[in-house]
Each structure stands twice: as C-alpha cells, then as structure tokens.
Amino acid sequence: MLTMIFTVGLAFLGYLATYVNGLRLTQRQARLDRINAQLNDFYGPLFALMESNSQVYDTFSAMYAREDGRDPFDHDIPPTEEELAQWRTWATSVFIPNIRAMRDVVVTRADLLIEEEMPEALLELCAHVSGYEITAARWAQGDFREHLSVVPFPGRGLREYTRDRFTQLKSEQARLMGSTGRRPRQ
Numbered sequence: 001m002l003t004m005i006f007t008v009g010l011a012f013l014g015y016l017a018t019y020v021n022g023l024r025l026t027q028r029q030a031r032l033d034r035i036n037a038q039l040n041d042f043y044g045p046l047f048a049l050m051e052s053n054s055q056v057y058d059t060f061s062a063m064y065a066r067e068d069g070r071d072p073f074d075h076d077i078p079p080t081e082e083e084l085a086q087w088r089t090w091a092t093s094v095f096i097p098n099i100r101a102m103r104d105v106v107v108t109r110a111d112l113l114i115e116e117e118m119p120e121a122l123l124e125l126c127a128h129v130s131g132y133e134i135t136a137a138r139w140a141q142g143d144f145r146e147h148l149s150v151v152p153f154p155g156r157g158l159r160e161y162t163r164d165r166f167t168q169l170k171s172e173q174a175r176l177m178g179s180t181g182r183r184p185r186q
Contacts, residue, residue: 039166057095064086100129125158130151135150
C-alpha cells in the first residue's frame with residue numbers, strides 16, 4: 001500500500017513538473033511571439049523610417065547649408081525662393097511620404113505599443129503629419145506662403161523613443177531565444 005501511494009505521488013509530481021514546465025514554455029513562446037510582432041509590425045518599421053528620414057534630412061541640410069553651416073530653415077535670413085522650391089520637392093517626394101508612413105504605423109498598429117498609453121512623441125508625430133498635409137494641399141493649389149507644418153516635428157524625442165524601444169525589444173527577444181550575444185563559428 002505504501003509503495004502504491006509512493007508511486008502515485010511520484011507520478012503526480014512528475015505530471016505537475018511537466019505541467020509547470022509546459023506552462024512556462026507556453027508563456028515564454030507567447031511573450032516571444034508578441035515581441036516579434038512588436039518588432040516586425042511597429043517598432044522595426046517606425047525605427048527604420050525614423051532613421052532613414054533623419055539621414056535624408058541631414059543630407060538635405062548639408063546640400064543646402066548656408067555659409068555658416070546651418071540649413072535655410074535654421075537661419076536668421078529667410079530661405080530664398082530657390083531654397084523653398086527645393087524644400088517643396090524634397091518634402092513632397094521624401095519627407096511627407098516618410099512621416100505619413102510613420103503615422104500610419106502608429107495609427108494602425110497601436111495595439112503593439114509597449115506602454116499602456118500613447119507616448120507624447122507619437123501623438124506629436126501624428127499632429128505634425130496632419131499639419132504638413134494642409135501645407136502640402138496648399139502647395140498643390142499653388143499657395144506657397146507656408147513651408148512647414150503648423151506642428152513641429154518631434155525629432156529628438158521620437159528618435160530617442162524609437163531607438164530605445166527597438167533596442168529594448170531586441171535585447172528581450174535575444175534573451176528569450178537564448179542568445180548569448182556571441183556569433184556562431186563558421
């Protein structure tokens with residue numbers, strides 16, 4: 001009788017250990033799936049768009065820098081008509097499509113946010129895009145009195161936010177996948 005109780009007890013403990021381990025693995029896989037979705041569908045695209053937009057803006061600023069090295073919109077002397085025409089070309093071809101794509105990621109995939117509330121930098125991005133859409137609509141009508149969005153671009157804050165969250169999620173992804181940070185031997 002004692003042997004039977006002992007055997008049943010061991011079997012129960014084995015079942016319990018298997019159940020707990022399976023539950024732990026399922027939770028780990030669910031967390032990894034969520035992180036993968038966050039990286040693939042939200043933070044990865046947002047980070048890539050932000051970084052590429054920043055590099056292209058830096059290129060524009062360098063190409064059209066004044067003698068003191070500042071770009072025409074960061075200067076005491078207003079931009080010339082030629083500089084404004086170039087800006088409209090760059091803005092309509094590159095900058096506005098990029099920020100619209102960023103806004104679309106935020107609006108359509110907000111379910112993948114790390115935070116429980118929408119971060120301020122993302123709200124400012126959405127407002128900035130809306131401000132540029134009215135400016136671009138005026139350009140399309142031939143009205144070139146305004147050249148910037150009515151809401152400033154949240155450059156530094158958005159860049160820090162996207163880089164921080166992307167890096168944080170990549171680290172957690174590597175941890176969950178058991179990565180040690182070492183490259184495999186070839």
